Amino acid sequence: MTIPRHLDLDSVKVQAHDAFDRGALNEASLLFESLLLHRPDSISTHYMRGLVHKYLLDWPTSLHHNQRAIELNNEVDEAEHWNAAIAATALGQWDVARRLWTALGIGIDAGSGPIEDDFGVAVVRLNPWHAGETVWVRRIDPVRARVLNVPTPESGHRFGDIVLHDGASTGTRLNADGRDTPVFNELARMQQSEFQTFVVFVSCDEPADLRSLLDATLPGIGYAEDWTRSLVNYCLRCSYGVAHRHREPEKGAWQPDRNLGIAAQSRLSVETLLKNWSAAAPGRQWAGIETREVQAPELQEGGVWWREPEDDEST
Template sequence: MTPSPETSAAQSLEKDAYQAFDRGDLQEASRLFGKLVEQEPTTAHFHYMLGLSHKYQLDWQESLHHNLRSQQLDEEFDESSAWNAGIAATALGDWAEARRQWTQCGIGIPEGEGPIEGDFGLVSIRLNPWAEGETVFARRIDVVRARLLNVPLPESGHRLFDIVLHDGAKTGERRIEGGVVPVFNGLARLAPSDYRTYVAFVRCDSPADIEDLRNATLPGIGYTEDWTGSISHYCLRCSYGTPHRHDDEATESLDWESERNLGIGSQSKAAVSRLLKEWVSRGPGRHLDGIESPDHEPPKVEHGFTWWRGPDEDAADELDA
């Protein structure tokens, strides 16, 4: 039986909507799924897809609305819709709704009426997955909220101890001493911390010098990281205009690089200056070349590619192709 023109048009519209979503054109996907919802307002999966499209645009109010509508229309419990509704409710600070969604997913949460405060384990968060996608470790205090435990690059627009909203789908794993932890995409910074990132450039003779600095504590100092080996995609000193010389041959022949690039999470530059001044005074061969404190906003969400997909999903698609 040949489908009617109306049926063919509806099928074509649905196909176009899914194709737009699959290529990362979220605005077009939202427009097309919105048309489908207008035509078939009682079809649950159209509301689900419209809510999903709004989720990845960080449009939390619309995402919550359509995920809740999807649940109302679906005869069976849909965990994916509940997770997306829980994420949107958390972003909006609608704690009653978030708690309701996590409870029906069977997730044990601390009793109460306000924000969820607990220990849901150590994870890795990919900050701004639509941009550079730097990954940092974090402690989950909620089903989808986590406190950052690393000092992020200033360009990320994030800080040590920020509270961030993250997605519910694992997009990889990251090794840590004693095992591996899941990687989740960060979606938004919910509560900025007061620990700014300071980039310090120092010189010293041995790993023991850096270990002494990493173990040093002062009021206002949160954490000190040695970025020299881990931040290797560009010359950090050149990017901040700190005087130094490149000597590739010498670097290749030595086990230790005396020029060190540090990330320090601190509440003030005065605390960083004092920390480094005291460190220099405690040992020979220690030098401070500069302290920078650039401040950046998180990069805006970019459309046109599926940044929310994990590498396992992409590999599976390639095998199916």
Template sequence: MTDPQTLTDDEALEARAYEAFDRGDLAEASRHFGELLKRQPDARHLHYMQGLTHKYLRDWPTSLEHNLRAQALSDEVNESSAWNAGIAATALGDWAQARAQWRACGIRIPEGEGPIDGDFGLVSIRLNPWGDGETVFARRIDVVRARLLNVPLPESGHRLFDIVLHDGASTGQRQLSDGGTVNVFNALARLEPSDFRTFVAFVSCDSPDDMEALSAATLPGIGYVEDWTASITHYCLRCSYGAPHRHEDQADEDWSPDRNLGIGAQSRAAVVRLLQDWARAAPGRSVEGIEEREVEASEPADGHVWWRGAEDDEDEDEDEGPGS
């Protein structure tokens, strides 16, 4: 180990910069890397670290600036800085720059100008990774943009069909019902809010066939109906919304008649019509309540290393969302 007393001023400052970054104190890390760059303006690795720091600060212009500078100071393509530059350019809507960065990384993208619109596969997205870390499935339409396919909890501040910006490094894998797996990526920002609002509905029905009928029902303005009853296990959803019900031990039962639904829809009227039509279609079906909450997505706090993979934070307990 290097004796701190033998370090130069620049070496000591760089050590403090990396230490601040490693503990999640991004504002402090940015100050230290910025001071170092005043002294060493052509240090490629310092530009890279400043670009990385500002990616996690979600300061996209500064991140793009330093990642491009890091590339300019390199004799060959550095994929790490190219990926981070591509993420920042995508966040800024600088599609020419984003396309140039993906091509530099050897990624095949559709021809054309403007936003990339393709099919880059199914993934799992961790919303608000600096918070509860709810995970939902999504379809990538771009190298780092994905459209949400699950109805997120209202508390996430996200909606069904939102287009989100996600990080380039996978933080784990998630199993599919067919036994396959998909990569999990941290969401960095919501780029395009969906017009499908989130409604929470409480219904009762006698059998799984009743729920299958509701899930298969279609109506203009309805995007998707999810049965959250089994997937949300960390708290009682009905209690959180003040919906009247009884707590019963159903561990030995095959079916619970009380169902909690997440519905992505464009209007409350569409939800009301869907549920009323469903309830009238067969005996034993009832609608007990329809709720809607609009919540702003949370912001990351300094001092939390939220970008690390789950395997690096084994002691951290995450809530899994309705897409689990």
């Protein structure tokens, strides 16, 4: 797409921003590219094209335009540096990312290669362009984090995955201490965990029985999580075709039937865990072990998933 000389470049700029605001990223990219043919040293246009390609997950193009904006700018602009560092991280250009973080005054340990530090706990919205399941994570650098929860198989993610996330938060969650914790959008999975997700259905008479299972350790077991209260959109057992009867507890009463997500290296590890647990006390039963390997939904153009949702209901 090229712009006839008689057209008002400012009106084209408005069209480009409008396309971006509508989520028409490919259209916006072409318009910003055309603007750069006429204004090749425009800092804001280089920045915007880099931003568009960040949300297209096109890391080489995003890095190029953000770096060009940095070169043209006499001042350190946080947005340009953050987006360039995100793109460099996605590409594994660790020296470039480290240099950009340092320019922003972010403390990075000396060295080369991937950053392995502790930047605190946060929440990441997986596949924000799709269902947007949220999980707790431990940030190991400014934009990379290790998943701490057991995500549902349908998310295409696993406990222990390393994900790349955006730099701007899109909301907050209350942590266990009642403090606001930022929520970031995932941009890509950088490293898949060795732990598969197994969906397990158990029954037990007391909360202490469940706690015993969740706290149990065994080789090959990464983490066990009670999904019973956190996944409330549908009956998980019905969705997996596990035969059972619905037992509706009284309000405030203990619910014996529990749905668990267990991160493990093998089905045998999960079976051993459940057999040991059920044999240790009466009233402990398990009805099935299910697993599904699902590909994460691909990015599709449309919508403005990078903005804070108005009504954010997490799983």
